[in-house]
Amino acid sequence: MKVTAVFRETADTTSFVLDVPDGLSERYSYRAGQFLTFRVELDGVTHTRSYSMSSSPLLDERMRVTVKRVPGGVVSNWMNDVLAPGDEIAATVPTGSFVVGGDDGEVVAFAGGSGITPVLSIVKTVLAGSDRRVRLLYANRDRDSVIFQRELEELADRYADRLAMTFHDDSERGLLGPETIRAFADGSGQGEFFVCGPEPFMDCVRKALAEAGAEEARVRFERFTPASTVAVEPPEQTPPEQAPPVRVSIRLGRQDVSGELRAGSTLLQGARALGLRAPSSCESGSCATCMARVVEGSARMRNNEALTPEEIDEGWVLTCQAVPTTPSVRVVYE
Ligand SMILES: Cc1cc2nc3c(=O)[nH]c(=O)nc-3n(C[C@H](O)[C@H](O)[C@H](O)COP(=O)(O)OP(=O)(O)OC[C@H]3O[C@@H](n4cnc5c(N)ncnc54)[C@H](O)[C@@H]3O)c2cc1C
Numbered sequence: 662m663k664v665t666a667v668f669r670e671t672a673d674t675t676s677f678v679l680d681v682p683d684g685l686s687e688r689y690s691y692r693a694g695q696f697l698t699f700r701v702e703l704d705g706v707t708h709t710r711s712y713s714m715s716s717s718p719l720l721d722e723r724m725r726v727t728v729k730r731v732p733g734g735v736v737s738n739w740m741n742d743v744l745a746p747g748d749e750i751a752a753t754v755p756t757g758s759f760v761v762g763g764d765d766g767e768v769v770a771f772a773g774g775s776g777i778t779p780v781l782s783i784v785k786t787v788l789a790g791s792d793r794r795v796r797l798l799y800a801n802r803d804r805d806s807v808i809f810q811r812e813l814e815e816l817a818d819r820y821a822d823r824l825a826m827t828f829h830d831d832s833e834r835g836l837l838g839p840e841t842i843r844a845f846a847d848g849s850g851q852g853e854f855f856v857c858g859p860e861p862f863m864d865c866v867r868k869a870l871a872e873a874g875a876e877e878a879r880v881r882f883e884r885f886t887p888a889s890t891v892a893v894e895p896p897e898q899t900p901p902e903q904a905p906p907v908r909v910s911i912r913l914g915r916q917d918v919s920g921e922l923r924a925g926s927t928l929l930q931g932a933r934a935l936g937l938r939a940p941s942s943c944e945s946g947s948c949a950t951c952m953a954r955v956v957e958g959s960a961r962m963r964n965n966e967a968l969t970p971e972e973i974d975e976g977w978v979l980t981c982q983a984v985p986t987t988p989s990v991r992v993v994y995e
Pocket residue numbers: 696710711712713714727728729730731732733734735736737738775778779883884885886942943948
């Protein structure tokens with residue numbers, strides 16, 4: 662994709678407008694809330710990272726992604742510092758399940774920091790494409806961290822009768838607490854809920870919504886960082902299991918490692934336990950950052966929202982979701 666424009670949103674956040682190559686517009690069509698996974702080669706190392714569209718498929722002619730710097734982060738800083746209009750960047754087709762499912766009831770969204778990107782796309786698409794009411798609670802560390810302040814205020818003016826928006830400023834009011842969340846969500850039980858932000862923020866909203874009686878199936882989460890629950894246990898420390906361990910050998914770049922993997926562990930856990938810095942992003946089966954090919958043996962994916970049937974036929978798996986189903990497996994990250 663070609664970068665056609667770059668906008669500095671805040672001191673540490675930049676938006677990139679992207680042009681889809683001729684003939685690919687259908688493949689790159691997307692739903693509000695979805696993301697692209699970019700492949701960036703820096704100093705001979707390939708990095709894959711996902712970024713959600715902050716544009717609306719209904720309103721914006723071109724796709725836009727918005728990237729906030731992560732301290733010490735390789736790709737977010739490179740994009741903020743180096744990626745410029747006229748540059749080209751490789752990206753997978755859009756994917757993701759953080760999308761509107763119904764067509765009635767209120768849309769109630771909670772965004773923290775850069776979590777506003779997919780949420781903005783959803784909010785403006787719903788407002789423009791339906792007569793649904795929307796509530797948005799947007800939390801930030803401080804005033805200067807607010808991304809899209811003007812765009813959001815314009816939406817609030819334009820849809821004053823249907824959009825209720827609250828900005829939460831941690832520096833003035835402390836971290837967002839469950840009472841504020843419950844009060845904000847009050848009376849929206851039949852709505853659809855969207856939550857995206859740092860993990861502690863998402864946990865707090867999850868608990869408060871459950872206490873407020875929001876049905877679990879109505880709440881969608883988008884995780885920007887790998888789940889902290891993805892524990893990695895080196896094979897030698899795993900307790901004895903009834904099922905025998907699986908023999909895995911894994912190639913990543915020039916590294917070739919092998920060892921035993923506790924039955925039930927994923928290939929990604931195995932790769933890490935064997936000392937590889939295997940790529941991953943969402944760790945929930947939706948971004949394809951962790952894909953690799955099983956070239957011997959087989960593995961079953963617990964969840965797959967990213968690979969096509971053809972890719973699966975070719976042996977590709979999402980290693981964050983793939984659990985070996987044969988006593989030995991050979992995996993190649995290509
Ligand atoms: C589905 C999906 C959509 C995403 N959409 C967006 C988006 O629209 N805008 C956006 O800015 N980012 C988004 N991200 C996050 C993005 O993919 C990268 O993870 C992030 O930019 C960090 O990459 P990096 O190469 O700079 O950091 P890395 O070099 O990968 O990481 C450096 C350090 O920071 C930690 N870290 C990684 N990501 C984060 C984070 N988000 N917050 C705090 N610490 C982190 C790592 O654990 C590591 O310790 C999304 C992620 C996913 C999975």
